Amino acid sequence: MKLANDILRVQNLKKYFPIRGGLFQKQIGEVKAVDDISFLIQGGEIFGLIGESGSGKTTVGKTLLGIYRPTEGRIWFKGKDILDPRVNHSRWFKSEMQIVFQNPTSALNPRRSVKQILEVPLRVHLIVKNGNYEGKIVELLEMVELPAEYMAKYPHALSGGEKQRVSLTRALAVNPSFIILDEPTSALDVSVQGKIITLLLKLRGDLGLTYLFISHDLGLVRNVAARTAVMYLGKICEVARTQELFYNPLHPYTRMLLSAIPVVSEEEEKMRPAKVEVKGEIASPVNVPKGCNFHPRCNYEMNICRKKVPMMVEVHEDHLVSCHLFKGNYLGIHRYGWFSRSCKRRTL
DSSP: OOOTTEEEEEEEEEEEEEEEETTTTEEEEEEEEEEEEEEEEETTOEEEEEOOTTSSHHHHHHHHHTSSOOSEEEEEETTEETTSHHHHTSHHHHHHEEEEOSOHHHHSOTTSOHHHHHHHHHHHTTOOSSSOHHHHHHHHHHHTTOOGGGGGOOGGGSOHHHHHHHHHHHHHTTOOSEEEEESTTTTSOHHHHHHHHHHHHHHHHHHTOEEEEEESOHHHHHHHOSEEEEEETTEEEEEEEHHHHHHSOOSHHHHHHHHTSOOOSHHHHHHSOOOOOOOSOOOOTTSOOSSSTTGGGOTTOOGGGGTOOOOEEEEETTEEEEOTTEETTEEGGGGGTSOOOOOEEOOO
């Protein structure tokens, strides 16, 4: 799959964390948090990344940002290799890519006022030339629909939604083009979630932003993301346009996730895949199953699934899946009654 306007390109990314033990703290194992994933994100789009807790979604975001150094793989942002220290440590990269964390309470310094919190990135990145930090902060707060008097408030005096708006303001302060949204609404009340999402969509349109939207809320991703990738145990198992993914899920794990979404109407019930029963629980990233990492829980497990990691194949335009049921020039999955089109091998 090749996108004409890709802003971010990730190739064979791995992030393993060592496990140490014993008297001399030797490495005795490793956690395969992200295990050989590849994807592209177009400029101006919202790219969703979904999966169960522990699937590696947040680690992907932190590795892209440079918080974690990847074990293997390549990352290009706007055509530049961001694993090059000259790029990764540059003021340009640190202003171009920002992150909004899941928990706004822990993301904000409780000892600093909103004004002090927002002044830091303006000073570090030399955003304000004339020293009028207060004027710039008022302008930023207006962008997230907070009045100027919030400058004097401290995080403990803010609601969850207001804290998240301040976190978003801090990210916007350095004029980024790409923002990683790590479960930005999961810590908020349902009534507040909608307001934050509306604000994020408005800012994307006004400022031309690109979002990596990390979430386990499938219904939310369905409504905001243009394309979506599904992660399971450190690997991406399916990537497609979001509506295509929800209308026509191919990987057994994707079908399991979507079949569990609560619905409120008959129309949504018709769209939802039939209930998929799975065996056991998600495996530990310390002891990942050989072959396909989903095979111990899959109802369509074959002998090859226990031995060989499946390749990513492009079933049709922009819809890729990593499953042994899809291989060569035929589609074995038609035997199970949910898809019957042909596919071909493709890699990112």
